[in-house]
Amino acid sequence: MEQVTQQQVIAFLKQRQRQLSEELRSIEMTINSILGGQSVSSPSYGSGTFGREEDFPRRKKVIKALVPQEEFNPNSKLDQKISYALTQIGSGYKDDILAVLNKAQPEADPYKVEKAVAVRLSYLLKNEFIDGVKHGRSYKYSLK
Numbered sequence: 465m466e467q468v469t470q471q472q473v474i475a476f477l478k479q480r481q482r483q484l485s486e487e488l489r490s491i492e493m494t495i496n497s498i499l500g501g502q503s504v505s506s507p508s509y510g511s512g513t514f515g516r517e518e519d520f521p522r523r524k525k526v527i528k529a530l531v532p533q534e535e536f537n538p539n540s541k542l543d544q545k546i547s548y549a550l551t552q553i554g555s556g557y558k559d560d561i562l563a564v565l566n567k568a569q570p571e572a573d574p575y576k577v578e579k580a581v582a583v584r585l586s587y588l589l590k591n592e593f594i595d596g597v598k599h600g601r602s603y604k605y606s607l608k
Contacts, residue, residue: 528592530543530550530594530607530608532547532607533545533551536548536569538569543593545565545569546565546581546584546585547607548564550594550605550606551607555604556604556605557605558605562577562581592608593608594607595607
């Protein structure tokens with residue numbers, strides 16, 4: 465069995481210290497990016513330059529909403545088509561929106577429209593482009 469010298473142990477420990485310090489800095493950066501630049505109270509390891517608020521510029525809060533559409537345009541994006549349907553009915557469930565869209569664009573495949581509208585309504589609601597009130601397992605959607 466080989467004897468380990470004191471210098472080898474010290475070299476190993478210093479290398480391990482550098483690795484852990486780098487890992488800690490990486491963890492601090494991740495935490496700070498998740499918290500959006502809020503400072504994290506942690507012991508001062510390394511240089512302490514990571515995680516400062518000026519490293520992570522804050523985004524401005526933008527009010528988002530769909531604009532009411534009075535006329536149907538078959539070439540417009542799905543968001544505008546949904547906005548048109550909600551402008552026509554005021555507020556309604558997914559099936560109500562689909563009825564308006566299928567009536568306005570009968571040549572479109574109803575199955576594909578249903579799937580696309582379902583996904584888009586979920587996105588629009590989650591990102592607060594439209595309002596929705598939960599009724600049982602479904603939502604009643606309306607423009608803001």
